[in-house]
Amino acid sequence: MIEVRDLYFAYAPKEPPVLRGLSLRIETGEVVNILGPNGCGKTTLLRAMLGFLPTPPGTVFIGGAEIHTLKRRDLARRLAYVPQIHGGVFNYSVLEVVLMGRTALSPWLGFSPVDQDRALAALNKVRIARLAGRPYLQLSGGERQLVLIARALAQNGRFLIMDEPVSGLDYGNQFHLLTVIRELAEQGLSIVLTTHHPEQAVFLGGRSLLLKDGQLRADGPSREVITAPAVCALYDLSPEMLAQARRATF
Amino acid sequence: MNKKAILILLILLAATIILVLPVGRYPVSVSEIWRSVSGHLSGRELSQREMDIVHVFLAIRLPRILAALLVGSALSVSGAVYQSMFMNPLVSPGILGVLAGASCGAAVGIVAFSSWPLTQLFSFLGGLAGVGLSLFFSCLYPKAPILALLVGGLVSSSFFMALTSIFKYLADPARQLPELVYWLMGTLSRSSAEQLQWVAPLMLAGLLFLTLSAKTINALSQGEDEARALGIESGRARLLLIGTATLVCSLSVILSGIIQWVGLVIPHVLRLLVGPDNRTLLPATALGGALFLLLTDTLVRSIWTAEFPLGIITALICMPLFAFSLWHDWRRRP
Numbered sequence: 001m002i003e004v005r006d007l008y009f010a011y012a013p014k015e016p017p018v019l020r021g022l023s024l025r026i027e028t029g030e031v032v033n034i035l036g037p038n039g040c041g042k043t044t045l046l047r048a049m050l051g052f053l054p055t056p057p058g059t060v061f062i063g064g065a066e067i068h069t070l071k072r073r074d075l076a077r078r079l080a081y082v083p084q085i086h087g088g089v090f091n092y093s094v095l096e097v098v099l100m101g102r103t104a105l106s107p108w109l110g111f112s113p114v115d116q117d118r119a120l121a122a123l124n125k126v127r128i129a130r131l132a133g134r135p136y137l138q139l140s141g142g143e144r145q146l147v148l149i150a151r152a153l154a155q156n157g158r159f160l161i162m163d164e165p166v167s168g169l170d171y172g173n174q175f176h177l178l179t180v181i182r183e184l185a186e187q188g189l190s191i192v193l194t195t196h197h198p199e200q201a202v203f204l205g206g207r208s209l210l211l212k213d214g215q216l217r218a219d220g221p222s223r224e225v226i227t228a229p230a231v232c233a234l235y236d237l238s239p240e241m242l243a244q245a246r247r248a249t250f
Numbered sequence: 251m252n253k254k255a256i257l258i259l260l261i262l263l264a265a266t267i268i269l270v271l272p273v274g275r276y277p278v279s280v281s282e283i284w285r286s287v288s289g290h291l292s293g294r295e296l297s298q299r300e301m302d303i304v305h306v307f308l309a310i311r312l313p314r315i316l317a318a319l320l321v322g323s324a325l326s327v328s329g330a331v332y333q334s335m336f337m338n339p340l341v342s343p344g345i346l347g348v349l350a351g352a353s354c355g356a357a358v359g360i361v362a363f364s365s366w367p368l369t370q371l372f373s374f375l376g377g378l379a380g381v382g383l384s385l386f387f388s389c390l391y392p393k394a395p396i397l398a399l400l401v402g403g404l405v406s407s408s409f410f411m412a413l414t415s416i417f418k419y420l421a422d423p424a425r426q427l428p429e430l431v432y433w434l435m436g437t438l439s440r441s442s443a444e445q446l447q448w449v450a451p452l453m454l455a456g457l458l459f460l461t462l463s464a465k466t467i468n469a470l471s472q473g474e475d476e477a478r479a480l481g482i483e484s485g486r487a488r489l490l491l492i493g494t495a496t497l498v499c500s501l502s503v504i505l506s507g508i509i510q511w512v513g514l515v516i517p518h519v520l521r522l523l524v525g526p527d528n529r530t531l532l533p534a535t536a537l538g539g540a541l542f543l544l545l546t547d548t549l550v551r552s553i554w555t556a557e558f559p560l561g562i563i564t565a566l567i568c569m570p571l572f573a574f575s576l577w578h579d580w581r582r583r584p
Contacts, residue, residue, distance in 0.1 A: 052475055076481025083476060089337045090471055090526035103469045104481025108462055110529060155480070 002026040002049055002079075002159065002192070003061040009048060018044045020214035026192060028158050031185045031206025033222060034194045037235055041214040042194040046163055049192070050081055076104035080152035082162040085141050085169075094139070094147050095132040098122055101154035115154075122153035126180050142173030146180065153184075160184065162193040166200065178203055198226045210234050252530040255523070259537035266541055267315060270548045276306045283307050309443060317441035317505045318547040319540040320453055322512060324502040326539025328495035329513030330521075330531055331460050334471035335492055336400060339521065342514035343499040346399075346492070347406030349510065351380020352503035353434050354410040357417035360430045369433075370445070370504045377500030380406050381493075436509035436561025438547050449501050456498040457536060463491060464528035471528070509543075509561045511568035516542055519575045 003025045010017040018041045026032050034042050048055050051067045060067040062078055080101070092100075101122070102115040111119075123129045126146045131139065136147060145165060152160050165181065166174040182204055185191050195201055201208045201222050208225045210218040212234055218225045232242050272279050286300040287307055296304065329342045336345070343349055355376020359369025387402025414434070421427040460467075466487055469480045477484040499513065516539045517531070524534045543560075546567060550558040 047475075050475075050479060052478060072478055072483050073481040076479065079479070081476070081479030083479075086473075088472060089339060090334070090521075092468070092526050096468070096525075096527045100465075100469050100472065100480055103465050106465075108465070111465075 007059040033201035033208040036211035080155040080157035091137045101151040122150040159190045318544045321502045321506045322539035322543030323536040324498045325513040326516035326535040330517035331495040345403045347380030350407040350410035352377035433507040435559035467528045515568040
């Protein structure tokens with residue numbers, strides 16, 4: 001369970017807060033989409049939940065424990081993080097990247113056969129076992145994202161926290177990846193992700209949080225929360241513009 | 251872990267050690283060394299020539315070979331660790347100002363005290379001061395600590411180089427200046443068994459710690475947030491690993507003076523050969539660096555009748571190697 005209680009957060013003392021009095025609770029097994037315009041605090045919220053930010057004491061709890069009282073190792077066993085698509089400097093092989101997900105479970109010496117099995121199982125789960133020996137930096141964006149998801153799965157956490165997992169991918173890869181994410185959710189994994197596309201939140205189902213100006217505007221089942229008026233209000237669109245955009249399908 | 255690559259390097263290194271044993275001013279064969287030293291160890295009565303061989307081997311040749319192996323490993327492994335820590339394959343032990351600080355310390359020892367043991371101690375303290383100054387700069391700008399540390403290293407290097415120049419300027423040109431300049435060029439000709447006795451255990455412990463931390467180093471090489479998400483207390487781990495790498499190269503300065511380039515080029519070349527995974531890369535750079543420095547040191551002590559500074563040869567060999575590895579790396583990029 002992840003719990004946020006009345007969280008105010010600013011990156012510097014004199015700057016206006018990015019998150020302004022946010023409270024929410026995410027149970028295990030849930031799929032949670034976080035939506036909102038650029039700069040509304042989506043990524044900051046994710047980073048706060050991962051313990052990357054110096055949040056005030058008593059505002060973020062993981063499994064009932066204050067996040068800053070938990071060791072990184074213990075945190076890594078509960079929460080796995082899938083960053084936005086990135087390059088990296090060193091051209092590790094795909095298997096080496098996925099094995100990094102096992103670091104918290106055995107920080108010294110090499111990896112055990114169990115670690116290797118878990119890494120391969122994770123690759124199989126997202127159906128990219130054939131890429132195991134390939135250099136990571138030579139993969140396409142969609143493949144890289146699958147590798148990072150496999151690494152998070154190898155980490156064996158209850159929660160998968162993803163920062164805009166499909167941004168930067170082409171149309172086909174977006175849906176391929178969303179299907180994989182939906183399958184993982186159906187297998188009982190808790191998933192928290194940020195997205196720019198309301199229709200993707202509807203596709204994934206579960207619950208949606210609408211975030212604007214660092215405050216929660218709506219919180220509920222995706223199909224109920226994501227309505228035309230709510231989307232208009234969230235992104236400052238006129239009903240005509242939204243209608244036009246929705247008509248432009250094929 | 252690529253065990254085959256490690257095994258090949260291990261065999262190459264062992265073969266090279268045996269090959270270079272007879273090389274030197276005092277002509278002697280491997281079998282003669284074996285007979286004399288085993289005789290010496292078993293307490294057998296030795297002939298005059300055998301006693302000479304034992305002396306040359308134990309007091310001169312063996313320490314020098316061990317020093318070459320240790321210094322090569324120390325510079326290369328700490329270079330590889332710095333490269334992963336700063337997520338930049340182009341940094342080296344020089345980046346934190348360790349070598350500059352150590353050279354400055356050496357200058358203090360040579361000019362102000364004219365004492366060899368004090369020179370060693372000061373060079374070590376100088377290395378620590380070099381890192382300290384870099385870290386101080388990184389604390390001044392906490393927003394981007396990694397970048398600030400690199401800039402701090404640059405500042406620290408030029409600061410200590412300027413200080414060294416003052417000592418060069420003040421040095422007695424007949425006696426002190428040549429010694430100082432010679433040290434700055436890098437040489438193994440001064441390494442002795444006593445030095446090794448107190449430097450080697452610490453260096454080996456540091457190298458072992460770094461090599462065993464390979465998985466943590468891998469995760470840290472992916473960036474701050476990812477390392478933390480993978481379960482690593484990144485700030486503390488980074489500090490500990492950088493500190494150990496710095497200790498290991500400061501100690502290498504005591505044995506050899508300033509040898510540039512090795513810490514940059516050896517990890518870079520080996521990364522092309524065995525890949526970036528530190529579980530293989532760190533043992534491979536340890537062996538590769540040892541092999542490289544042993545070969546170059548054997549070259550400088552056998553080609554010319556007068557001893558030639560090792561640092562010059564490593565720079566001359568490393569430069570084209572580095573150019574080649576950069577070109578090769580660029581060509582392979584997607």
